[in-house]
Amino acid sequence: xxxxxxxxxxxxxxxxxxxxxxxxxxxxxxxxxxxxxxxxxxxxxxxxxxxxxxxxxxxxxxxxxxxxxxxxxxxxxxxxxxxxxxxxxxxxxxxxxxxxxxxxxxxxxxxxxxxxxxxxxxxxxxxxxxxxxxxxxxxxxxxxxxxxxxxxxxxxxxxxxxxxxxxxxxxxxxxxxxxxxxxxxxxxxxxxxxxxxxxxxxxxxxxxxxxxxxxxxxxxxxxxxxxxxxxx
Numbered sequence: 001x002x003x004x005x006x007x008x009x010x011x012x013x014x015x016x017x018x019x020x021x022x023x024x025x026x027x028x029x030x031x032x033x034x035x036x037x038x039x040x041x042x043x044x045x046x047x048x049x050x051x052x053x054x055x056x057x058x059x060x061x062x063x064x065x066x067x068x069x070x071x072x073x074x075x076x077x078x079x080x081x082x083x084x085x086x087x088x089x090x091x092x093x094x095x096x097x098x099x100x101x102x103x104x105x106x107x108x109x110x111x112x113x114x115x116x117x118x119x120x121x122x123x124x125x126x127x128x129x130x131x132x133x134x135x136x137x138x139x140x141x142x143x144x145x146x147x148x149x150x151x152x153x154x155x156x157x158x159x160x161x162x163x164x165x166x167x168x169x170x171x172x173x174x175x176x177x178x179x180x181x182x183x184x185x186x187x188x189x190x191x192x193x194x195x196x197x198x199x200x201x202x203x204x205x206x207x208x209x210x211x212x213x214x215x216x217x218x219x220x221x222x223x224x225x226x227x228x229x230x231x232x
Contacts, residue, residue, distance in 0.1 A: 001060045005030065005068045020056040022066060031070050038076060041067035073134060074229045080127045081222040088215045091120050095208045102200035110196075114203065121180075121207070124214065128177050131221070135228055142224060143170050145217075173217045176210045183207060 003012050003022065010030065016022050019042070027037060040047045042055060043064050060066075094117050101110030135142040183206045190199040 001063045001066060003066045003068070006070060007067075016060060018056065018060065019058045019063065019066070022060060023052075023056075026068055030068075034072050035070040036073055036076070038069045038071045041065075041069075072229075073130075074225060077127070077131055077134075077225050078222065078229060081218060081225060084124060084127070084214070084218050085222065087120055088124070088211060088218055091117055092208060092211045092215055095203055095211060099200045099204040099208075102196045102203075107196050110200075111191075121184075121211070125177050125180060128173060128221075131225065132174050132177075135225065138228070143174055145169050145171055145220060171217050171220065172213045173221065176213050180207075180210060183210070 003010050005026070012022055012025055012030070016025060023037070023040070031037065040052060042051075042058075043066075045051070047055065094113055098110045098114045098117060101107070101113065132143070183202065187199060187202050187207065190196075190202055
């Protein structure tokens with residue numbers, strides 16, 4: 001078995017037996033300082049979380065090439081938030097379309113679109129929750145907006161310094177993520193009961209407003225995390 005880390009060959013102990021053993025070794029001692037595993041490629045297949053779980057017990061004798069890619073958590077966060085600036089506005093538009101489809105009787109199309117929307121919502125919440133934990137510990141002002149939002153579009157250090165100050169209103173993104181769980185449970189109940197009109201209302205009046213908050217605040221979140229990356 002050949003192993004690489006960030007496209008460079010690397011050695012692992014000969015006594016390792018399974019994919020799990022190799023991942024555990026890399027996480028404990030094999031990565032650059034401050035890095036985490038970003039993704040794994042197993043014999044040319046990029047493993048998602050499900051694929052990784054399915055292959056944990058795979059013997060290394062059955063693996064030809066194992067590729068690890070690592071990065072700092074802050075860099076992964078920047079990449080995710082950058083993607084979110086493009087995905088979230090489209091998500092808001094799609095949720096509006098889902099509500100219209102459900103109300104107009106295009107139920108199958110609406111449910112299919114909503115399934116894709118739900119995947120993006122799940123992805124974004126899984127990105128935001130760790131951000132809050134990691135960066136709020138280092139900077140108690142991470143949850144707060146600066147008094148002047150001009151800092152969002154500024155690049156000088158003097159302007160960006162204000163982005164981290166706890167002198168404005170708390171951003172709604174974090175609270176909305178915390179409150180989203182109950183709303184999604186209501187959505188699931190409406191789907192189980194095949195109550196398409198209630199589902200349309202929940203999407204338009206409960207889920208869509210939260211996504212619009214995310215759309216508004218994601219540029220500021222991106223600036224804040226970029227500032228943290230620059231000071232790391």
